[in-house]
Amino acid sequence: MDAILRASAIYLFLLLLFRLTGKRSLAQITIFDFILLLIVAEATQQAMLGDDFSVTNALIVVSTLIGLDLVFQLVARRSPRFERLTEGMPLIVVEEGRVHHERLAKSRLSVDDVLEALRGIGLERLDQAKYVVLERNGGLSVIPNSPLLRQPASS
Amino acid sequence: MRRRVGKGVDRNRVGDLEIEQDLDWQRSSWRIQRIGWLVLLVFLVAAMIGALGGDGPLREARADGESSVDYDRFTRLGSPTELRIDPAPAAVRAAKLEVAVDAGYWSDFRVEAVTPEPDAARALGGEIAYTFLTGAEPEQVSFRLIPLESGIQHGTVRVGSGETVDFTQMVYP
Numbered sequence A: 001m002d003a004i005l006r007a008s009a010i011y012l013f014l015l016l017l018f019r020l021t022g023k024r025s026l027a028q029i030t031i032f033d034f035i036l037l038l039i040v041a042e043a044t045q046q047a048m049l050g051d052d053f054s055v056t057n058a059l060i061v062v063s064t065l066i067g068l069d070l071v072f073q074l075v076a077r078r079s080p081r082f083e084r085l086t087e088g089m090p091l092i093v094v095e096e097g098r099v100h101h102e103r104l105a106k107s108r109l110s111v112d113d114v115l116e117a118l119r120g121i122g123l124e125r126l127d128q129a130k131y132v133v134l135e136r137n138g139g140l141s142v143i144p145n146s147p148l149l150r151q152p153a154s155s
Numbered sequence B: 001m002r003r004r005v006g007k008g009v010d011r012n013r014v015g016d017l018e019i020e021q022d023l024d025w026q027r028s029s030w031r032i033q034r035i036g037w038l039v040l041l042v043f044l045v046a047a048m049i050g051a052l053g054g055d056g057p058l059r060e061a062r063a064d065g066e067s068s069v070d071y072d073r074f075t076r077l078g079s080p081t082e083l084r085i086d087p088a089p090a091a092v093r094a095a096k097l098e099v100a101v102d103a104g105y106w107s108d109f110r111v112e113a114v115t116p117e118p119d120a121a122r123a124l125g126g127e128i129a130y131t132f133l134t135g136a137e138p139e140q141v142s143f144r145l146i147p148l149e150s151g152i153q154h155g156t157v158r159v160g161s162g163e164t165v166d167f168t169q170m171v172y173p
Helices: A002-020 A031-049 A055-078 A080-087 A101-106 A111-120 B023-048
Strands: A091-095 A129-134 A140-144 B060-064 B068-072 B074-076 B081-086 B096-102 B109-115 B120-124 B127-133 B141-147 B151-159 B163-172
Touching: A002 A031, A002 A055, A002 B023, A031 A055, A055 A080, A091 A101, A101 A111, A111 A129, A111 A140, B060 B163, B068 B151, B068 B163, B081 B151
Parallel strands: B074 B163
Antiparallel strands: A091 A129, A129 A140, B060 B068, B068 B081, B081 B141, B096 B127, B096 B151, B109 B141, B120 B127, B151 B163
């Protein structure tokens, strides 16, 4: 029971924490996110296992985590509200060429991030983008003004 | 992705874009995030002042009687904590000092070290009694403990014959 409580507590805490830090942590890897990914796993390992290094304990912890994952997936599939709570919703940050600065600021993004996304699909200037959407996973998707301009930046 | 049947057209469409965007939800989402950061800040401040069992001004406390007991008001499971007893001179009887702790309290801890080394230790009458050899002026007795149970712990220490000191500790999981 002990192992299940520990694993659940840490899983839920991390879920909550990463939801609270906003979407950016998921898709666009900045140096800060990278460091986090490296260290958070280390920081929680000891707490999840306690001083029980048996295979049994490890299996229980892993099973609990996978179980929680399954439960959340099932609930998200059944309940749109729950899915919105855990996954979020997309947000238009550039609409018909117009930048929604307030939405960018609140999402802790800058126009530079938007321009980077533009360049990712081969666009040069903001006026070439019709829509830019901050997706649920934290990435920025760009809909260009003219579909013919769409080409990968790295070839 | 799932298709949502029955939602209003405006919800799924912004201009030419078919997208499920909800600005009201977004705004309350941001508000909740800000509250979350505040809670995080409070959590960290609590940790800094020792309220969560780490080092900090709030952590240590002293229970006074004729003898006094220094204990950690907040401590954590598996993390070493110290119990220091300053016995009153009156507690010494025939060059011996007896310090007894409530057995129930004691069983929730693992005793790592007793300083100075006791001359004898007995379990008697719901207490664990340690006997120390001492001179006329008794020295400080300290126990280094590891909490084994989380939750609120009520400790009782009896120094010498009869005077008990009570204290309460919070052991975080």
